[in-house]
Amino acid sequence: MRAVFLGTGGTYPCTERNVASVAIQLTRDVALFDCGEGTQRQFMRSNISFMNTRWIFITHYHGDHFLGVPGLIQSMNLNDRKRPIDIYGPEGTIHLMSQLLTAGYFAPGFQITAHDVEPGDKAILDGFDVEVARADHTVPTLAYGLVEKERPGRFDTKKADELGVPKGPLYRKLQLGQEIKVGGRTIHPSDVLGPARQGRKVVYSGDTRPCRQVRDLALKADLLIHDATLLTKEGVMAADFGHSTPAEAAQIARDAGARALALIHFSPRYKGQKVLEEEAKEIFPNSFAPADLDEFVIRISDR
Amino acid sequence: MRAVFLGTGGTYPCTERNVASVAIQLTRDVALFDCGEGTQRQFMRSNISFMNTRWIFITHYHGDHFLGVPGLIQSMNLNDRKRPIDIYGPEGTIHLMSQLLTAGYFAPGFQITAHDVEPGDKAILDGFDVEVARADHTVPTLAYGLVEKERPGRFDTKKADELGVPKGPLYRKLQLGQEIKVGGRTIHPSDVLGPARQGRKVVYSGDTRPCRQVRDLALKADLLIHDATLLTKEGVMAADFGHSTPAEAAQIARDAGARALALIHFSPRYKGQKVLEEEAKEIFPNSFAPADLDEFVIRISDR
Numbered sequence: 017m018r019a020v021f022l023g024t025g026g027t028y029p030c031t032e033r034n035v036a037s038v039a040i041q042l043t044r045d046v047a048l049f050d051c052g053e054g055t056q057r058q059f060m061r062s063n064i065s066f067m068n069t070r071w072i073f074i075t076h077y078h079g080d081h082f083l084g085v086p087g088l089i090q091s092m093n094l095n096d097r098k099r100p101i102d103i104y105g106p107e108g109t110i111h112l113m114s115q116l117l118t119a120g121y122f123a124p125g126f127q128i129t130a131h132d133v134e135p136g137d138k139a140i141l142d143g144f145d146v147e148v149a150r151a152d153h154t155v156p157t158l159a160y161g162l163v164e165k166e167r168p169g170r171f172d173t174k175k176a177d178e179l180g181v182p183k184g185p186l187y188r189k190l191q192l193g194q195e196i197k198v199g200g201r202t203i204h205p206s207d208v209l210g211p212a213r214q215g216r217k218v219v220y221s222g223d224t225r226p227c228r229q230v231r232d233l234a235l236k237a238d239l240l241i242h243d244a245t246l247l248t249k250e251g252v253m254a255a256d257f258g259h260s261t262p263a264e265a266a267q268i269a270r271d272a273g274a275r276a277l278a279l280i281h282f283s284p285r286y287k288g289q290k291v292l293e294e295e296a297k298e299i300f301p302n303s304f305a306p307a308d309l310d311e312f313v314i315r316i317s318d319r
Numbered sequence: 320m321r322a323v324f325l326g327t328g329g330t331y332p333c334t335e336r337n338v339a340s341v342a343i344q345l346t347r348d349v350a351l352f353d354c355g356e357g358t359q360r361q362f363m364r365s366n367i368s369f370m371n372t373r374w375i376f377i378t379h380y381h382g383d384h385f386l387g388v389p390g391l392i393q394s395m396n397l398n399d400r401k402r403p404i405d406i407y408g409p410e411g412t413i414h415l416m417s418q419l420l421t422a423g424y425f426a427p428g429f430q431i432t433a434h435d436v437e438p439g440d441k442a443i444l445d446g447f448d449v450e451v452a453r454a455d456h457t458v459p460t461l462a463y464g465l466v467e468k469e470r471p472g473r474f475d476t477k478k479a480d481e482l483g484v485p486k487g488p489l490y491r492k493l494q495l496g497q498e499i500k501v502g503g504r505t506i507h508p509s510d511v512l513g514p515a516r517q518g519r520k521v522v523y524s525g526d527t528r529p530c531r532q533v534r535d536l537a538l539k540a541d542l543l544i545h546d547a548t549l550l551t552k553e554g555v556m557a558a559d560f561g562h563s564t565p566a567e568a569a570q571i572a573r574d575a576g577a578r579a580l581a582l583i584h585f586s587p588r589y590k591g592q593k594v595l596e597e598e599a600k601e602i603f604p605n606s607f608a609p610a611d612l613d614e615f616v617i618r619i620s621d622r
Contacts, residue, residue, distance in 0.1 A: 030360075053387065056332065060333060112422060155424045
């Protein structure tokens with residue numbers, strides 16, 4: 017599982033950064049969080065195909081977070097997509113998508129399903145769940161937590177050997193949770209597997225002031241991706257516009273017990289992002305401020 | 320007057336080319352022809368400010384020609400634009416813009432006026448007229464001819480001297496078409512000015528098969544910017560999708576007696592554009608195939 021930061025800028029694009037979009041590659045399928053204008057071209061510059069996007073999650077309806085949806089969908093169609101796509105967002109998503117995705121002469125040749133979701137909702141998807149929380153911005157905004165399904169426990173080869181299980185296809189059956197018979201004796205998966213391991217968890221805050229809801233959603237997340245629009249030294253500007261500073265994002269990550277923090281949604285005023293990363297690292301050392309197209313691998317941890 | 324090719328690609332963007340948009344800088348004001356997704360960021364990479372866009376002309380409602388409008392307008396608003404903007408396009412423009420420009424939480428702080436125009440219409444604008452013709456594409460599509468207003472004739476300093484006009488502010492008055500008095504004698508502008516000189520003319524075809532209407536619109540144009548999506552060797556593909564080849568564009572330029580031809584709307588299949596330029600040059604030597612962000616200065620000619 018990896019996160020590819022397609023656009024790390026906020027408000028409007030600049031030469032250095034495109035607007036909000038983060039792709040989370042699961043298996044081959046990609047879950048896309050926000051989709052600002054130009055996201056399809058950022059995909060083309062990355063090593064992920066935009067055609068692999070299976071789900072899109074929009075946090076809110078400011079232009080820098082959703083105006084790339086119609087172009088992405090139209091290019092999928094021009095490339096003969098047949099697989100369905102699902103688009104999730106706050107109230108109004110179904111209506112807005114019905115307008116955006118029929119603007120001009122466009123009739124998709126594949127199934128597009130828009131979903132209005134609200135804080136507290138949970139979407140059960142293929143291989144993972146998505147939990148929805150309320151963020152704290154100037155307009156209704158959602159944060160999303162992607163939680164991978166539980167993974168089977170570690171396979172104890174020594175125990176399997178003691179029980180007389182031969183190496184090979186029977187190992188796989190046990191790993192998949194199936195009972196097997198060896199020499200007339202039934203062996204249960206629990207005889208050779210350790211406790212189920214928690215799946216990986218990635219949380220995407222959307223635009224937000226630091227808030228309890230995002231902190232709770234990010235509890236023990238492997239990766240928290242959080243708004244860090246403006247440095248603390250810009251005074252109350254971050255608060256005035258419903259955003260966070262790197263220091264505030266770092267406090268949320270620390271309080272949530274997250275493993276890593278990615279800062280995003282940088283104001284176009286900043287050249288580079290080192291100064292934003294440094295502010296966060298003072299509070300939460302495992303912070304990083306990606307450049308556009310940087311990626312971060314989310315490894316399996318033993319917790 | 321200069322043309323800046325913000326996006327020379329067609330259908331969908333690729334890493335090398337963005338989708339359709341050409342900026343014509345007049346004085347400080349810019350007339351923008353088409354505005355595909357990502358046009359605002361192309362502006363940011365060019366040496367023209369997107370804030371100077373005063374008029375937008377959309378040829379038709381395929382996504383690669385208009386999906387950049389809402390983002391451009393929203394960024395203008397975030398940068399405190401106060402000047403009005405006018406958006407012209409085929410039937411449905413008023414309705415479509417009312418949807419696109421209110422999508423999500425957006426309320427512009429400056430006046431945006433959308434206009435439905437049709438073939439044969441002429442818009443009288445500040446310093447130039449825009450003539451509208453029907454292009455030949457798969458959906459209703461317009462071509463636009465930007466015609467600079469007549470320029471005053473050349474000032475004959477020798478004649479002015481003979482008539483006793485002193486150098487200085489009186490020259491300017493005559494150039495502006497005002498009568499002056501010198502020693503009790505009335506001097507008319509026509510006494511010192513040659514015949515009025517035709518203004519410059521730039522024609523933008525939109526997506527089109529080669530057609531009579533675009534040829535007529537381009538009569539003696541200083542610059543014809545024409546669809547050249549696919550090479551002739553791709554067989555009937557250009558015709559099937561309502562586009563032109565470089566050879567067809569060159570024939571139109573030659574038949575119209577245009578001074579220069581810019582090819583645009585290249586298929587994403589082409590790396591570079593030299594091969595497209597070469598095909599056109601065989602028929603119309605003053606052809607060129609710009610890369611994104613290339614510019615072309617349209618000089619005053621004495622015709």
